[in-house]
Amino acid sequence: MTMTASHLRAIALQWADLHEAVGAPATAATLDAGSRGHLARLDRLDPEQLELEYERHQAAHLRTLERGPDQAGEHPTPVRLAVLDTMRAVEDALVGCADQTAAVVQRSPTAYAPRSWPAADRARRDQLARADALDLRRWRYTGCRTAPYAALWLLARVTRAAGPFTALPEWEERRIAAVR
Structure with missing residues (x-):
């Protein structure tokens, strides 16, 4: 053939x-250079800063869960x-x-x-x-x-x-x- x-x-x-x-949904099979850099930056933070960073990300995540799909704002594409x-x-x-x-x-x-x-x-x-x-x-x-x-x-x-x-x-x- x-x-x-x-x-x-x-x-x-x-x-x-x-x-x-x-x-x-899009999935990441491996960490790219940006993800590695972000993780390296998190490793350099002291525990207090790390806690603040975690809380900031957690708050952002909770805001996306509170918002309904019909509300205005950024939403991931369904395709x-x-x-x-x-x-x-x-x-x-x-x-x-x-x-x-x-x-x-x-x-x-x-x-x-x-x-x-x-x-x-x-x-x-x-x-x-x-x-x-x-x-x-x-x-x-x-x-x-x-x-x-x-x-x-x-x-x-x-x-x-x-x-x-x-x-x-x-x-x-x-x-x-x-x-x-």
Whole structure:
């Protein structure tokens, strides 16, 4: 499996995890340099100053607990904006790439039969045209336009899955690989 294919597959499989991460509170796995500096400063304080610092932080914490969520003032965001912004950027890039790729490789649906054809031939042709237009392997420019769907559709193009498509040109495959 190529690196492009594995990246597209990972997006499709792990998108639900990102949705969960959007609402999860931010947690610090390790102490950063700012936290270490703050702890070092606290270590240098005498016990009286340390007690005052603790009381100040405790009072600030209690004030946030007293305030209802509908009151004015600073509140933590209920979502992780960095994760949400990243998800939106990835989704926009994938859907845009799928739109451009479909314009290059997806063939037009089979046309319906003209009225001048015999009834039996026209019925067969119209049935084929309906099936071709409703083929689930086609990229739709409306409807389901999500990152996992776009990633799976692009994965099918990169792996050359069968469908109503022409061969994926090499330059188009490089463009899909470069989507960020």
